[in-house]
Amino acid sequence: MNDPGAAPYGNFINYYTFNPPENRLSLIPATLLQDLGLKDGPQNTLILDVGCNSGDLSVAFYKHLVPVSEEESDRRKVNLLGFDLDETLIQRAQQSNPLPSSISFIPLDITKDADQLQDYLNQHGGSHFHLCLCLAVTMWVHLNHGDAGLLQLLSHLASISQHLLLEAQPWKCYRSAARRLRKLGRSDFDHFKSLKIRGDVAEQAREHLERHCGMELIQSFGSTTWDRKLLLFKRR
Numbered sequence: 001m002n003d004p005g006a007a008p009y010g011n012f013i014n015y016y017t018f019n020p021p022e023n024r025l026s027l028i029p030a031t032l033l034q035d036l037g038l039k040d041g042p043q044n045t046l047i048l049d050v051g052c053n054s055g056d057l058s059v060a061f062y063k064h065l066v067p068v069s070e071e072e073s074d075r076r077k078v079n080l081l082g083f084d085l086d087e088t089l090i091q092r093a094q095q096s097n098p099l100p101s102s103i104s105f106i107p108l109d110i111t112k113d114a115d116q117l118q119d120y121l122n123q124h125g126g127s128h129f130h131l132c133l134c135l136a137v138t139m140w141v142h143l144n145h146g147d148a149g150l151l152q153l154l155s156h157l158a159s160i161s162q163h164l165l166l167e168a169q170p171w172k173c174y175r176s177a178a179r180r181l182r183k184l185g186r187s188d189f190d191h192f193k194s195l196k197i198r199g200d201v202a203e204q205a206r207e208h209l210e211r212h213c214g215m216e217l218i219q220s221f222g223s224t225t226w227d228r229k230l231l232l233f234k235r236r
Contacts, residue, residue: 008181008189010140011086015053019226021060024135024167027221027230033065033078036163036234038130045078046121048129050157051137052082055093055105061133062103081120081129083108110153111145117160132161136228138205139169143177146191151208158213164233166209167224168202202229209233 007013029035038045049058058080066078080103084090093105108116121127134157142150157164178192197204209215214236221230 008140008186009085009144010051010137011053011084011089013054013089016056019136021057023224023226024057024230025060025064027224028061028064028165030064030067033131036131039077044124044126045131046124046126046129047078047080048117048132048161049080049082050110050132050134051140052084052090052093052105053086054089055082055097055103057135058082058093058103058105059098062099066102078102079124080104081106081117083110083116085109110156111141111149114156114160121160129161131163131165132157133165135165135167135230136169138166138201139173139177142195142197142201143174143189143192147195147197149191150197150205151212154205154208155213158209158215158233158235162235164209164215166202166205166231166233167228168205168231169228171199171201174198174201202231206231206233 033039033045047062049061052058062078062080082093082103082105084093084105084107087107090105090107097103097105104120106116106120108114110117121129134153138150138153141153145152174192174195178188181188206217210217210233215233216236217231218234219232221232223229
């Protein structure tokens with residue numbers, strides 16, 4: 001599993017050694033929660049991290065937005081839930097989680113079942129997540145579940161989120177992923193050749209979110225070192 005090509009769902013065992021959290025965090029202001037007006041109200045702020053892998057970015061993102069210097073009562077008001085379909089990665093995330101009172105990790109395949117997300121919202125007295133991170137996940141859902149799977153994912157996240165921070169892999173990444181899989185002698189991704197959504201995937205994701213999901217693009221934080229845009233959407 002050390003070869004990145006051996007992770008057909010993007011569940012690399014060493015992901016953060018080649019794409020460290022800093023690649024994204026350097027673009028995101030530490031004041032993001034205040035900027036979005038999420039730290040003023042009496043209720044807890046709920047953050048969701050989709051496809052969190054071993055949790056390194058989830059924890060780093062939380063610490064970036066909620067400094068350890070803040071009083072514990074403030075920290076307790078921000079809760080983050082990370083999930084991934086790879087149970088081994090989630091076990092690693094749970095074992096190395098430095099803030100278990102604020103950050104939780106669960107194994108979950110969002111394309112099959114999302115009841116646990118609703119359970120989490122109910123437990124925390126929320127009707128939606130205030131901020132959802134979907135970073136470098138779209139391509140894997142797209143390759144494994146086709147155009148319909150990608151649009152379904154975006155619609156679902158939009159329906160449970162007030163804000164959505166999206167990093168969609170560009171088309172060149174799709175070609176690389178397919179090439180790596182073939183190099184290992186595996187059969188191609190089921191949907192790769194039949195995908196109609198191609199080219200500027202981030203732009204087509206934006207169109208879907210704005211036309212069909214009641215969201216609007218409110219900010220672009222520029223591009224990561226891997227030339228992927230970080231786009232922030234808000235529910236209208």
